[in-house]
Amino acid sequence: MTDLEFMERALLLARRGLGKVSPNPAVGAVLVKQGRIVGEGFHQYQGLKHAEVLACEQAGDAAAAGAALYLNLEPCAHQGRTGPCCDYLIARKIARVVAAMQDPHPLVSGRGFQRLREAGVQVDVGLLEKEAGVLNEGFSKFVTSGDPFATLKSALSLDGKIAGPRVQSREFFSGPESAARTEGLRLQADAICVGAGTVLADDPLLTYRGPEPRRRPLVRIVLDPHGRIAPDRRMFADPSPIWWVRPALHGALPPHVSLMQPGQGNAATWKAVLKRMAFEGMYHLLIEGGGETNAAALQAGIVDKILLIYAPRLIGGRATTGVIGGAGFDPAIPVTEVTVTRVGADFWIEGYLR
Ligand SMILES: NC(=O)c1ccc[n+]([C@@H]2O[C@H](COP(=O)([O-])OP(=O)(O)OC[C@H]3O[C@@H](n4cnc5c(N)ncnc54)[C@H](OP(=O)(O)O)[C@@H]3O)[C@@H](O)[C@H]2O)c1
Incomplete structure (x- = not known):
């Protein structure tokens, strides 16, 4: 050898x-x-x-x-x-x-x-x-800056849509090979984050379901600054931890759910999330959107890496949700060190924002 x-x-x-x-x-x-x-x-x-x-x-x-x-x-x-x-x-x-x-x-x-x-x-x-x-990119950023590393990951159609005209399951987007590999991403992450819109539309579990055991459970972070989500969503029934970013709530919560106050504005909310992660020794955040959350993370400048999983489908529609919402970026955000990998029928495009 x-x-x-x-x-x-x-x-x-x-x-x-x-x-x-x-x-x-x-x-x-x-x-x-x-x-x-x-x-x-x-x-x-x-x-x-x-x-x-x-x-x-x-x-x-x-x-x-x-x-x-x-x-x-x-x-x-x-x-x-x-x-x-x-x-x-x-x-x-x-x-x-x-x-x-x-x-x-x-x-x-x-x-x-x-x-x-x-x-x-x-x-x-x-x-x-x-x-x-x-x-070790998560570790490297953490020990040199004190901040966790954030990967923005999304499954999308070839025309950049992350949801169809009707509420649809996520499996619609990427194939089984991508789904298996996605569990590897969740294994590597300490926390996964979505916006309230995704919880309302998809009712996801957001748990890690891969074969390899984890030392600590994947923390599920939900950005819900206006308290639009009801605790009857499926994710609350699973015992792995949830950080629920929302205004104060009266009444007892199950022990795996902890509330976090939203910050004054988008960037402050992200800062609070990252600060708590760092405090708890968690160095890798996986952001899984939807479109407004993705835009908010990019706007706040907290994204280190993007991973876009393109499935060979077209969705179209003026009003369907695109991978990055918000007001758009002008100038456009440059993506460097871009790689393309074929995974089953899908294309994984990865790059860095640095
Ligand atoms: N294909 C995929 O990989 C994928 C992944 C995830 C989601 N999706 C799809 O995306 C759609 C939902 O996307 P969406 O854009 O409508 O909603 P979203 O991004 O899931 O949620 C947006 C909401 O999250 C809250 N939020 C996000 N960032 C915040 C921040 N920094 N500070 C405070 N609040 C923040 C805000 O809630 P308030 O409005 O209450 O202020 C915002 O309106 C669904 O259809 C879902 O199926 C697809």
Whole structure:
């Protein structure tokens, strides 16, 4: 196997931590001695141990000595919930560390590599750096800015509509392959957010229903500043947490529902939501519209990434809901690093707003 294949394996392992690691990064580690994998691990938050420690423990001290360690993220150099991994690796006599990227955490950012090099460990950085960056983009933004990362995701027709002329189910838009992949997005997210219009029109559950277990339940955030939603909607019957952004309400609420005061205006409301997420150590928000909510999020400047899932259908209609409502943007918002992926019959278009 090559360096590239070992790093691909480390990234694959890291992905197994999604849904479990936040507010930590997803990290996978592959320990290789004489071309053979002798240990592997991925970080899971619970159980504390970092991926590199798990890989070395699996190998044992004798096999770890002189081995090469492949990691998608720089080993930590600070005392957090665990001791510094770079010191641990030096003590295990690791000969080479191949890392995809530097840890953006201000307490690490290069110090781990430096410490390893000073101890005589060969350090190579940058293999599959882009893929590694995307995997931990929520973590990276959070530790460098303090703000959660927001992905705006929508399923739409080729002509940009997110709802038909009559109330229709969401399955109408994207195919089963897209639906399965969408659960992966929900797994990666800490919270999902919709506007009152969507709850009124679709009565969605907004739960995570994928096969991989989560460490913490997906928090469902509903923007309902005028209290238009009644608590008989389906989402309230499910016990996973709801942050209901609405004016004060008299009477007891079930324990999984907590009220949040809307801010003075669109941006202030988003700010309050993001602030609470950050306070609770949640770094990835998935915004699933509808059109007015999408526009409000873009207007407030909180969207980092867009994901538009185009299904091969045309809906048309002057009055049907488009993916981005509001008053429109002039100048238009540039989208960079755009990629297109075919998923079943659908087209996934992703890009960044930065
Ligand atoms: N295809 C898809 O992927 C998809 C996904 C979601 C929804 N949809 C469709 O979209 C349609 C609903 O879209 P919509 O544009 O009518 O409604 P919406 O975006 O779901 O909800 C809009 C409402 O949410 C509240 N809101 C949103 N952002 C806010 C903010 N920052 N601060 C305060 N309040 C905020 C406001 O409530 P108030 O008006 O009470 O102030 C606003 O009018 C439905 O037909 C649904 O099927 C499709």
